[in-house]
Amino acid sequence: MNLILLGDRVAIKPLVNEEKTKSGIVLSGQKKENSQQAVVVAVGQEVTMQIKLGDKVVCSNYAGTKIKLGEEEYIFVTQNDILAVIDEVRS
Amino acid sequence: MNLILLGDRVAIKPLVNEEKTKSGIVLSGQKKENSQQAVVVAVGQEVTMQIKLGDKVVCSNYAGTKIKLGEEEYIFVTQNDILAVIDEVRS
Amino acid sequence: MNLILLGDRVAIKPLVNEEKTKSGIVLSGQKKENSQQAVVVAVGQEVTMQIKLGDKVVCSNYAGTKIKLGEEEYIFVTQNDILAVIDEVRS
Amino acid sequence: MNLILLGDRVAIKPLVNEEKTKSGIVLSGQKKENSQQAVVVAVGQEVTMQIKLGDKVVCSNYAGTKIKLGEEEYIFVTQNDILAVIDEVRS
Amino acid sequence: MNLILLGDRVAIKPLVNEEKTKSGIVLSGQKKENSQQAVVVAVGQEVTMQIKLGDKVVCSNYAGTKIKLGEEEYIFVTQNDILAVIDEVRS
Amino acid sequence: MNLILLGDRVAIKPLVNEEKTKSGIVLSGQKKENSQQAVVVAVGQEVTMQIKLGDKVVCSNYAGTKIKLGEEEYIFVTQNDILAVIDEVRS
Amino acid sequence: MNLILLGDRVAIKPLVNEEKTKSGIVLSGQKKENSQQAVVVAVGQEVTMQIKLGDKVVCSNYAGTKIKLGEEEYIFVTQNDILAVIDEVRS
Numbered sequence: 001m002n003l004i005l006l007g008d009r010v011a012i013k014p015l016v017n018e019e020k021t022k023s024g025i026v027l028s029g030q031k032k033e034n035s036q037q038a039v040v041v042a043v044g045q046e047v048t049m050q051i052k053l054g055d056k057v058v059c060s061n062y063a064g065t066k067i068k069l070g071e072e073e074y075i076f077v078t079q080n081d082i083l084a085v086i087d088e089v090r091s
Numbered sequence: 092m093n094l095i096l097l098g099d100r101v102a103i104k105p106l107v108n109e110e111k112t113k114s115g116i117v118l119s120g121q122k123k124e125n126s127q128q129a130v131v132v133a134v135g136q137e138v139t140m141q142i143k144l145g146d147k148v149v150c151s152n153y154a155g156t157k158i159k160l161g162e163e164e165y166i167f168v169t170q171n172d173i174l175a176v177i178d179e180v181r182s
Numbered sequence: 183m184n185l186i187l188l189g190d191r192v193a194i195k196p197l198v199n200e201e202k203t204k205s206g207i208v209l210s211g212q213k214k215e216n217s218q219q220a221v222v223v224a225v226g227q228e229v230t231m232q233i234k235l236g237d238k239v240v241c242s243n244y245a246g247t248k249i250k251l252g253e254e255e256y257i258f259v260t261q262n263d264i265l266a267v268i269d270e271v272r273s
Numbered sequence: 274m275n276l277i278l279l280g281d282r283v284a285i286k287p288l289v290n291e292e293k294t295k296s297g298i299v300l301s302g303q304k305k306e307n308s309q310q311a312v313v314v315a316v317g318q319e320v321t322m323q324i325k326l327g328d329k330v331v332c333s334n335y336a337g338t339k340i341k342l343g344e345e346e347y348i349f350v351t352q353n354d355i356l357a358v359i360d361e362v363r364s
Numbered sequence: 365m366n367l368i369l370l371g372d373r374v375a376i377k378p379l380v381n382e383e384k385t386k387s388g389i390v391l392s393g394q395k396k397e398n399s400q401q402a403v404v405v406a407v408g409q410e411v412t413m414q415i416k417l418g419d420k421v422v423c424s425n426y427a428g429t430k431i432k433l434g435e436e437e438y439i440f441v442t443q444n445d446i447l448a449v450i451d452e453v454r455s
Numbered sequence: 456m457n458l459i460l461l462g463d464r465v466a467i468k469p470l471v472n473e474e475k476t477k478s479g480i481v482l483s484g485q486k487k488e489n490s491q492q493a494v495v496v497a498v499g500q501e502v503t504m505q506i507k508l509g510d511k512v513v514c515s516n517y518a519g520t521k522i523k524l525g526e527e528e529y530i531f532v533t534q535n536d537i538l539a540v541i542d543e544v545r546s
Numbered sequence: 547m548n549l550i551l552l553g554d555r556v557a558i559k560p561l562v563n564e565e566k567t568k569s570g571i572v573l574s575g576q577k578k579e580n581s582q583q584a585v586v587v588a589v590g591q592e593v594t595m596q597i598k599l600g601d602k603v604v605c606s607n608y609a610g611t612k613i614k615l616g617e618e619e620y621i622f623v624t625q626n627d628i629l630a631v632i633d634e635v636r637s
Contacts, residue, residue: 002177002178002179003149003175003176003177003178004141004175004176004177004178005174005175006140006141006142006170006171006173006174006175006176007140007171009174009175011175036613036614036615037615042175045141049552049553050550050552050591051552058549058613058615058622060611060613065151065174067127067149067151067174068127069127069128069149069177076149076174076175079552080552080553082552083551083552083555083611083613083622084549084550084551084552084555084557084588084622085549085550085552086548086549086550086615087548087549087550088548093268093269093270094240094266094267094268094269095232095266095267095268095269096265096266097231097232097233097261097262097264097265097266097267098231098262100265100266102266133266136232156242156265158218158240158242158265159218160219160240160268167240167265167266184359184360184361185331185357185358185359185360186323186357186358186359186360187356187357188322188323188324188352188353188355188356188357188358189322189353191356191357193357224357227323247333247356249309249331249333249356250309251310251331251359258331258356258357275450275451275452276422276448276449276450276451277414277448277449277450277451278447278448279413279414279415279443279444279446279447279448279449280413280444282447282448284448315448318414338424338447340400340422340424340447341400342401342422342450349422349447349448366541366542366543367513367539367540367541367542368505368539368540368541368542369538369539370504370505370506370534370535370537370538370539370540371504371535373538373539375539406539409505429515429538431491431513431515431538432491433492433513433541440513440538440539457632457633457634458604458630458631458632458633459596459630459631459632459633460629460630461595461596461597461625461626461628461629461630461631462595462626464629464630466630497630500596520606520629522582522604522606522629523582524582524583524604524632531604531629531630
């Protein structure tokens with residue numbers, strides 16, 4: 001399924017942080033949604049800001065519309081709802 | 092009956108998902124409205140975005156005005172209420 | 183009485199559906215107002231959309247101001263409150 | 274007392290309908306304010322719409338500011354609060 | 365004390381009506397503030413409407429900010445809060 | 456500490472009136488904040504109105520943001536929140 | 547981690563004041579967040595006002611969105627939420 005986003009909309013998927021113990025063991029069954037960080041999965045044609053597919057971005061918890069398509073849940077925001085892009089390469 | 096939509100309005104009809112068992116058997120009497128996906132049935136003359144008759148689109152549950160015409164129920168939204176077009180061919 | 187509508191206002195009268203049995207018999211005393219469909223009875227001089235006297239139109243139930251003039255009740259809306267014109271000839 | 278209305282304001286006085294029996298007898302002491310019809314008593318210099326002194330107009334009950342000057346009560350509206358002019362000559 | 369009003373502000377003082385009996389006797393101790401009529405005591409430099417010092421004006425009761433300076437109480441409104449100027453000479 | 460105000464902001468400090476008896480004796484311990492009069496202590500670079508450092512101004516009680524910096528409390532308003540400058544020299 | 551701020555956003559970190567006794571002894575365990583003063587840690591590309599990385603700024607307590615990234619908590623505001631820059635060098 002391909003999403004054609006309209007206007008300045010951006011579709012994102014919240015990042016899920018696996019909880020680890022300090023020694024690095026993943027505690028299964030304890031995934032925790034970190035709703036303020038997300039990955040960009042679709043970008044509208046009128047998005048003029050510096051936002052690309054695959055970007056890890058920061059959003060307010062309260063922005064956007066949750067949409068379930070098939071088994072996946074997306075959040076549709078406008079570009080102004082995205083506060084920042086996290087640039088992990090450059091940091 | 093032909094609808095001439097005014098301004099940037101779009102008339103949509105919610106998609107109804109038949110519930111199937113995993114083996115593909117349709118469970119009649121268990122139709123479920125999937126109110127976030129819809130098909131475009133009429134488009135106003137001032138709609139400038141990429142929305143055509145027959146498009147399968149994604150909308151917020153809370154957008155638009157429900158109107159019953161004859162036996163059919165439509166939702167009238169503006170083009171800005173449509174979040175995305177689902178492109179099933181290209182996907 | 184002649185109404186000169188100001189600005190982009192449109193005066194409409196709700197359509198009243200007579201209830202019929204399936205065989206076509208009109209059940210008097212059971213008229214039911216269908217408040218979402220209406221007929222245009224006056225059009226302001228600044229109305230730029232495709233709305234003419236006598237048009238059958240679709241409106242939200244919640245739009246406009248109800249005004250009683252003599253024995254008749256009108257609803258005064260602006261052109262943006264009208265969602266669509268129902269074109270019965272062309273359909 | 275002369276009122277110089279500012280901006281696009283219009284001062285109106287609600288019409289009072291005398292209640293009559295069907296045979297035309299006026300029932301004194303039963304005057305009833307018909308707050309949706311009014312007569313224009315002053316017009317601001319920036320009023321651009323078709324509104325003149327003495328016009329009988331239609332207004333929403335909820336528009337404007339009631340002001341008592343001497344013994345008289347006026348309603349001050351802006352030109353956009355006036356829905357229509359009732360043209361009794363032409364009708 | 366001299367007030368330099370900023371923007372399109374106007375400072376007014378509510379008129380106080382002395383209550384008189386019909387024969388014209390002033391009943392002292394029964395002054396009544398008529399908060400809808402006021403006198404203009406200062407006018408901002410960006411006031412473009414027909415409002416001058418000393419004008420008797422009509423305002424809504426709910427407009428503006430009450431400010432006490434020394435012993436005097438003023439109401440600071442913007443020019444749009446003033447509904448009309450009462451022209452007693454010409455009337 | 457030097458404040459560089461951004462945009463059209465103005466920092467003010469409320470005037471404190473010492474209460475005096477009629478004979479002019481200051482009653483210590485009875486200072487009273489007169490929150491509607493204030494002195495301008497900093498002016499943003501985009502302030503275009505007639506407001507200078509040291510001006511005594513009139514403000515609504517409800518305007519602005521109270522900020523404590525060190526031991527001092529300031530109110531940050533925008534230039535539009537200032538109703539008037541009190542010109543004591545000219546008065 | 548590098549933050550690329552979008553639009554006119556500014557990321558700030560609230561200043562934490564260590565409480566000291568008058569003789570200058572730091573009372574550990576008594577850090578107090580002074581939420582009205584903050585340091586600028588990232589600036590969006592459309593920020594046009596006089597705000598630079600490292601600036602100590604004054605903000606309302608109620609502005610912006612709190613975001614936790616890793617162990618650090620940031621507040622994302624727009625440039626208009628910043629009331630003033632505190633210039634400690636020049637003062």
